[in-house]
Amino acid sequence: xxxxxxxxxxxxxxxxxxxxxxxxxxxxxxxxxxxxxxxxxxxxxxxxxxxxxxxxxxxxxxxxxxxxxxxxxxxxxxxxxxxxxxxxxxxxxxxxxxxxxxxxxxxxxxxxxxxxxxxxxxxxxxxxxxxxxxxxxxxxxxxxxxxxxxxxxxxxxxxxxxxxxxxxxxxxxxxxxxxxxxxxxxxxxxxxxxxxxxxxxxxxxxxxxxxxxxxxxxxxxxxxxxxxxxxxxxxxxxxxxxxxxxxxxxxxxxxxxxxxxxxxxxxxxxxxxxxx
Amino acid sequence: xxxxxxxxxxxxxxxxxxxxxxxxxxxxxxxxxxxxxxxxxxxxxxxxxxxxxxxxxxxxxxxxxxxxxxxxxxxxxxxxxxxxxxxxxxxxxxxxxxxxxxxxxxxxxxxxxxxxxxxxxxxxxxxxxxxxxxxxxxxxxxxxxxxxxxxxxxxxxxxxxxxxxxxxxxxxxxxxxxxxxxxxxxxxxxxxxxxxxxxxxxxxxxxxxxxxxxxxxxxxxxxxxxxxxxxxxxxxxxxxxxxxxxxxxxxxxxxxxxxxxxxxxxxxxxxxxxxx
Numbered sequence: 001x002x003x004x005x006x007x008x009x010x011x012x013x014x015x016x017x018x019x020x021x022x023x024x025x026x027x028x029x030x031x032x033x034x035x036x037x038x039x040x041x042x043x044x045x046x047x048x049x050x051x052x053x054x055x056x057x058x059x060x061x062x063x064x065x066x067x068x069x070x071x072x073x074x075x076x077x078x079x080x081x082x083x084x085x086x087x088x089x090x091x092x093x094x095x096x097x098x099x100x101x102x103x104x105x106x107x108x109x110x111x112x113x114x115x116x117x118x119x120x121x122x123x124x125x126x127x128x129x130x131x132x133x134x135x136x137x138x139x140x141x142x143x144x145x146x147x148x149x150x151x152x153x154x155x156x157x158x159x160x161x162x163x164x165x166x167x168x169x170x171x172x173x174x175x176x177x178x179x180x181x182x183x184x185x186x187x188x189x190x191x192x193x194x195x196x197x198x199x200x201x202x203x204x205x206x207x208x209x210x211x212x213x214x215x216x217x218x219x220x221x222x223x224x225x226x227x228x229x230x231x232x233x234x235x236x237x238x239x240x241x242x243x244x245x246x247x248x249x250x251x252x253x254x255x256x257x258x259x260x261x262x263x264x265x266x267x268x269x270x271x272x273x274x275x276x
Numbered sequence: 277x278x279x280x281x282x283x284x285x286x287x288x289x290x291x292x293x294x295x296x297x298x299x300x301x302x303x304x305x306x307x308x309x310x311x312x313x314x315x316x317x318x319x320x321x322x323x324x325x326x327x328x329x330x331x332x333x334x335x336x337x338x339x340x341x342x343x344x345x346x347x348x349x350x351x352x353x354x355x356x357x358x359x360x361x362x363x364x365x366x367x368x369x370x371x372x373x374x375x376x377x378x379x380x381x382x383x384x385x386x387x388x389x390x391x392x393x394x395x396x397x398x399x400x401x402x403x404x405x406x407x408x409x410x411x412x413x414x415x416x417x418x419x420x421x422x423x424x425x426x427x428x429x430x431x432x433x434x435x436x437x438x439x440x441x442x443x444x445x446x447x448x449x450x451x452x453x454x455x456x457x458x459x460x461x462x463x464x465x466x467x468x469x470x471x472x473x474x475x476x477x478x479x480x481x482x483x484x485x486x487x488x489x490x491x492x493x494x495x496x497x498x499x500x501x502x503x504x505x506x507x508x509x510x511x512x513x514x515x516x517x518x519x520x521x522x523x524x525x526x527x528x529x530x531x532x533x534x535x536x537x538x539x540x541x542x543x544x545x546x547x548x549x550x551x552x
Contacts, residue, residue: 039326040316045430047522050315120524148438151427154321162424162441169438246323248396 001225008067013041015187016073017256022214032238039243043076044119079127100212115174118185167199277501284343289317291463292349293532298490308514315519319352320395355403376488391450394461443475
């Protein structure tokens with residue numbers, strides 16, 4: 001059994017490319033259709049209503065492309081509208097950004113104290129808190145909103161005194177509260193992994209959501225016999241769509257993707273709307 | 277002669293409230309109709325096309341309210357689409373964010389070297405460079421994009437080691453190049469005025485755009501006899517509209533406005549579209 005269709009990935013911007021990188025690393029034989037809502041990025045500072053409207057529109061665009069699975073790469077989007085998306089999906093698996101990494105965290109924590117670093121909207125939604133308690137009611141979640149991490153990453157300041165000071169500011173509480181696992185609950189944060197790990201110290205395990213999303217995707221495709229046939233090895237191509245393209249985005253996309261970026265194809269918002 | 281109509285102010289988000297604060301400080305008898313496009317904020321990282329589409333829609337919303345003057349508070353918006361707006365305005369004066377402060381800078385510079393701190397989109401548009409040369413061809417502009425300033429302000433970190441390090445990073449080049457005037461070309465930056473002034477030193481004059489926009493508005497209304505009649509002193513009310521309201525915005529609005537914020541009224545994007 002095999003399935004040659006691409007994996008769909010939807011995100012609020014370009015950060016979801018860190019998830020695409022891990023998906024293609026875990027399954028080099030697969031291809032991806034990506035949509036990043038760069039016209040409304042960042043979702044982290046928007047109202048739930050705006051996230052719902054723009055996020056559903058983005059998800060529907062990807063679902064309109066005959067994908068074999070939908071990955072919601074953005075934690076903010078996952079925290080607000082995963083249930084809404086699942087109501088419109090009947091025949092393909094849906095993977096959000098939150099459950100895979102929380103399962104990994106719950107399995108690894110020794111003292112049942114799990115820290116979460118995320119955007120303001122993700123933290124306000126309390127989605128991680130809820131899912132952590134659902135997966136292991138004994139676990140205690142500690143959340144911290146980190147609005148400066150995204151622009152620091154977009155400025156390329158991963159390894160700077162500024163990044164270290166900001167990481168100290170955001171992580172101090174989680175260290176004090178004695179968490180032994182910290183989840184990076186935003187697609188941008190993996191680029192700050194080293195700085196954050198250095199800040200919290202070697203006794204705290206820092207988990208990158210992207211890695212666990214990719215593992216979950218591979219497990220599911222393995223279970224349903226949904227991998228791409230080996231014979232198509234040389235024909236694989238991925239497609240990257242966005243709702244706005246500004247000059248700085250190309251460079252940003254390459255940083256997230258980990259290699260020079262392929263074409264970012266712009267989709268007019270009205271086209272996306274029409275596809276609803 | 278007098279004119280009881282309100283002054284219209286359009287902005288990409290809430291930062292334009294720093295301009296409203298200066299307008300009402302310069303003309304306490306006036307009232308304002310404000311629209312902030314918080315559903316698409318920040319404009320600084322978008323394409324020209326997106327800024328044009330969303331900015332025109334926002335300007336038209338304000339112009340639909342019988343205002344006696346339109347102030348474009350956002351530098352990014354001013355740099356990209358002031359000409360487009362002026363083509364749709366026939367009977368009321370239009371004030372952009374750029375010309376008033378550039379005139380003040382050109383009058384004050386001793387060595388004809390003017391620094392500009394702004395968003396990526398403002399700097400990429402080269403609008404300040406062009407207007408500085410138009411106003412005084414002998415002046416040399418030095419621009420620097422400062423993407424971290426906006427989120428630092430939104431995090432309330434005006435007076436922090438993080439703000440100082442970031443200011444040093446952004447201002448070092450302008451100091452080296454010997455500028456004697458630095459323009460704060462974004463509505464958010466006045467909240468970092470002290471930190472920036474401290475960073476560049478007392479020999480460099482830092483100019484806040486909001487102040488000069490307000491002075492220009494007062495001069496124009498004075499010249500055309502357009503002030504509100506004194507008798508209406510106690511009836512003045514301002515209206516603040518936005519395209520999205522998230523929990524963090526209320527607090528942010530108060531910081532920009534300099535006092536506890538009045539109601540932010542949400543306008544549905546579709547309503548704005550209909551008003552075109």
